[in-house]
Amino acid sequence: MCRFLAYRGDPIYLEDLVCRPKHSLVRQSLRAEEAKVVTNGDGFGVGWYGERETPGIYREVTPAWSDENLLALAAHVRSHLFFAHVRAATGGGISLANCHPFASGSWLFMHNGQVGGFGCLRRELEGELPDTLWHQRRGATDSELLFLMAVHRIVQGFGVVEAVGDVLADVSDRMRQAGVDAPLRFAAALADGEDVYAFRWASDAKPPTLYHRREAFGQMVASEPLEGEPEGWEPLEQGEALCLHADGRTSSHQLSVCTGPLA
Amino acid sequence: MCRFLAYRGDPIYLEDLVCRPKHSLVRQSLRAEEAKVVTNGDGFGVGWYGERETPGIYREVTPAWSDENLLALAAHVRSHLFFAHVRAATGGGISLANCHPFASGSWLFMHNGQVGGFGCLRRELEGELPDTLWHQRRGATDSELLFLMAVHRIVQGFGVVEAVGDVLADVSDRMRQAGVDAPLRFAAALADGEDVYAFRWASDAKPPTLYHRREAFGQMVASEPLEGEPEGWEPLEQGEALCLHADGRTSSHQLSVCTGPLA
Amino acid sequence: MCRFLAYRGDPIYLEDLVCRPKHSLVRQSLRAEEAKVVTNGDGFGVGWYGERETPGIYREVTPAWSDENLLALAAHVRSHLFFAHVRAATGGGISLANCHPFASGSWLFMHNGQVGGFGCLRRELEGELPDTLWHQRRGATDSELLFLMAVHRIVQGFGVVEAVGDVLADVSDRMRQAGVDAPLRFAAALADGEDVYAFRWASDAKPPTLYHRREAFGQMVASEPLEGEPEGWEPLEQGEALCLHADGRTSSHQLSVCTGPLA
């Protein structure tokens, strides 16, 4: 499983969260505490918003812990909203196009989890995308596909939380119809340059971990407490969608994943 | 031969010079006009100053023309002083540590040219470095070594132009003593976060090309005119050291390369 | 446009053709003579048959001219049938999955050319593949898709030349239906471990170059004469399919590309 963090608040250097904390994401890439797969060495990525509408992105297939460019970038780029992700591949192969975060227009997304039986469902799910979004797909991961499916709903007018709930319901239905027993697990973050949405959900009782923390200068969500100690880090509930608003407020929503009746 | 550009002026996005012009450095990486070696595909790098004293650096061993991270970075990083370089290896091998620009403390350096017979002189020249600078050496190029030799003189109290002149004289002397016939050629840029120094010199009559241009928003030096047309681009003279000052002024100096008598 | 070579004959070291000739493929990666795009620096690959039924493959996204592993491999691997390819990307992005040669079971394929308007046709053409072959697709190139479409026909019982002709006809028809004016160009090689099939065809009058040469120890086809001189190198005709048989014979066939009536 992957590890990630998202930040929203006063502009800070990426390194303040990505590289410096005792249990920073770069260190988690080498040794995660709460993950089943200990090493997250199958690539990494950072995405950040600056003065432009679209986010900047830096991704590499090499392990985060040894990337000098990441250290330099994180020491020189400041942002009010950024994502960072280290990958332990569960499917889709090791390639740059499979590294998180993914961008589409002004949207940015990253994911920790897995669509059970994705190999069998992939072609069918890709078939659902409209041409515009189908052509934006660059890699082969379930994560990127979930993202584009959500963007599809958002451009159709769905609210963000509603869109994500509908994607999870749709995929769950198809998994069931295909007779997949393996669960759908989903810890994710989605942003549009203003707000950050964080999600924690699973079709079984084991959603990937996800924590929220509020500091004087801003708020963050992360797969694991960055200081290695749980104090001040509040776990999201199973089924919770937490929005970190641009004005510093937080609002919690319930993900509605309405799966259909078994045909 | 490599291609490079340096900018000093109002903060602009790196892409405004690195990616967008008709004859931008990214395009020069694929097809340079005035270079002997047409393709500069052996790595590239950008270095920029932001709010910190030390520069940010992003370097890769892959060709600049196909690097998505470079495009994203150049579209989202703004700076008042930045360097960009595409490499056609003449020696030292293809590795990240051999990509320009090089940094040492707050200094940034890049080079186009070659030390004739460097293979024979390398060990002797490295031997001259004090321990501190010797341990900063990461690669195997003549360029990085010339840089560290100049930094050595600068920390000893030499002025920048004087330091570079003394390095070129020292290396020329050693080349002559070693019986090297091949020339020493040197087009380079050096910066400390405030001023940019550009140099054009060769031990023979063929110094690498280097041009200067002044715009309303800032000034730049480049191996080749970025618009493919020479208009508005002034070539530096053989032996010229041109300083682009922080306040927008330019001052031209004569490089003094005093080689000793043949022993 | 890309450059490639294929060899069939007595086992020789890959380097004898890939690295050593005056105009070897490694040198063509830096400077091709007959290609529109001079530099082929967007990755490369070699594929070879040994004692196993499936071929060995080594591919990289870096330029061939600077890859030490390629030099070492080519100096230590001997084969009776091998392919080598250097890429100048025309579409599909720079990634390992887009590097030639491509393998499927015991089949090996590489291509120089382009499907005009591929962006518009890609989704429709991928849709034609049966699930098994759809899941074998790893990249985004027209080349890999043409290959899988040919394999599809071969496993259905088509002869190799017939299969390739049918794929070219099918794609041409769809291009015409989609109103694509740009041509379909196709120089390619296909092998099964025994025989090598070489193809040269275009929907207009400009098929990519392809040459055949016979030596005492074996035969080869290549995009350009490896010695830089045309002597002894016979160009394939437009529409020719040349088979280099395991027993040293050569047979020439006519590609039959029967496009349908315009609807």
Next chain:
Amino acid sequence: MCRFLAYRGDPIYLEDLVCRPKHSLVRQSLRAEEAKVVTNGDGFGVGWYGERETPGIYREVTPAWSDENLLALAAHVRSHLFFAHVRAATGGGISLANCHPFASGSWLFMHNGQVGGFGCLRRELEGELPDTLWHQRRGATDSELLFLMAVHRIVQGFGVVEAVGDVLADVSDRMRQAGVDAPLRFAAALADGEDVYAFRWASDAKPPTLYHRREAFGQMVASEPLEGEPEGWEPLEQGEALCLHADGRTSSHQLSVCTGPLA
């Protein structure tokens, strides 16, 4: 700490040891049992002898577990004598030139361990190399330097075991003179295309693990039992040099590390 294996016997495919065993080196790259540093994801390499005097080498800076080229190569290259190594960097940076195994002429070498205080000693130790070997040095590791120091002694006429003992004594002396407290640890393998020499030694009581196993088809040494079970795997003694001879015999020698009196 790194993990490695060396094989001498009937020609077998590299994959038979490198990829297939339950606890193969590729799996050890992700999760080693007996090492302090669990992940060995900082590059890897294989070296093998074929029909030529010099070995073939394939090295990459990416983790072994995700390298498709390694899998393909290991499935198609057979050898009577090969090395494989996965790296957890302890110093020298992540670069291809720092990946094991290292070659010099017909010699091949790999190492697990560390020279305590190497940063302080590196310049002095490099200074000892004759020019020819100094110019062969490509990276910055203690391992490559120990290798070249051994080759230096071998070309001067030392026996292999004697040469390695003398290098360890020399380095130990210099460590002591420099006041280094950290130990010198050394598990290594050295080959010339005929015999494999394996070494296990440390200046303290904790030499890195190293095991020997004899099969009907050949013998091997490895940092950890490849099947995850110690049965049939004999640990080398502290100070032991084990030679796997070309004729299938094994001879055990005592490493003589004669450090001088403290000045």
